[in-house]
Amino acid sequence: MSFPRRAVLRDSLSVAIPVGTYGAAFGAAAVAGGFSVLQACALSLLLFSGASQFAVVGVMAGGGTAISAVATGALLGIRNGLYGLRMAPILKLRGFRRILGAQITIDESTGVAISQENRGESAMRYGFFATGIGVFVFWNLFTLIGALSADSIGNPSSWGLDAAVPAAFLGLVWPRLIDRKTRFAALLAVVLSLSLTPVVGAGFPIIATVLIAIFLGWRSK
């Protein structure tokens, strides 16, 4: 167990605190999109995965059905399952601890854990839990703050909240646009979803873009 505990904790909190405060944007967006404060907080406590939460809010606010919101949120949640696959042999969790560990298996906890690889498996475990629990606490606290503030301000458009939601999605996708293939996939997704918007019900134009991922991912180049 000889790893620089303070350094790992610093790495963990330097991710957990800024990401957690961003929960305020989610809480505000959820309330602006027609969700109650309680529903916004339930999403942060129970779903606890930023992109999926914003997707559920975005699809419902755009007039989609619950089914398309659940499908979009779940498709974005697949990667958390793959993080679990990666973390399972390092964390070696059983029983109730596995349930808690699974709930905090997100981009940030996995990212910090993997970044501690050269400090050994104990450091990876410590980083995973410190980051996961840190994000969970701050994300939920700031969701409540954001939701309560948005609840009291009236028209979301006059505060720019309706642009903050797509800006959040843009910020989430931006670091993934690393090569020509991903940028091409992103462009096709924009074109396909906008072309389908007048034709099919809200939510479906978004889910339909998974076909682009399958088509482009099928070929090796």
Add this chain to the structure above:
Amino acid sequence: MSQLWAAVIGASALCFLLKLLGYSLPESFLSNPRLQRINALIPVVLLSALVASQTLTKESSVIVDHRLAGVLVAALALKMRASFPVMMVAAAVTSATVYNFI
């Protein structure tokens, strides 16, 4: 149950099961390169489609309004490597300004 609660509970349950599934499947599940490539592209296409629909659609029509100004400023902020909160605030302030004054 309202549609909103159905979405909250359904998405939460399914996303939790996906997280738990990762701890229950054999690691070799990840080794198929085709699945890896498709999986890497899924967030890219879904998030891009969400950017487009949240910026440029209202109900079932494509429209240009104050939100586009906000998102263009967000893109500029990201290009200039602004932090997440700065980018969000810049987008909101721009959109609100266009909405209220133009």
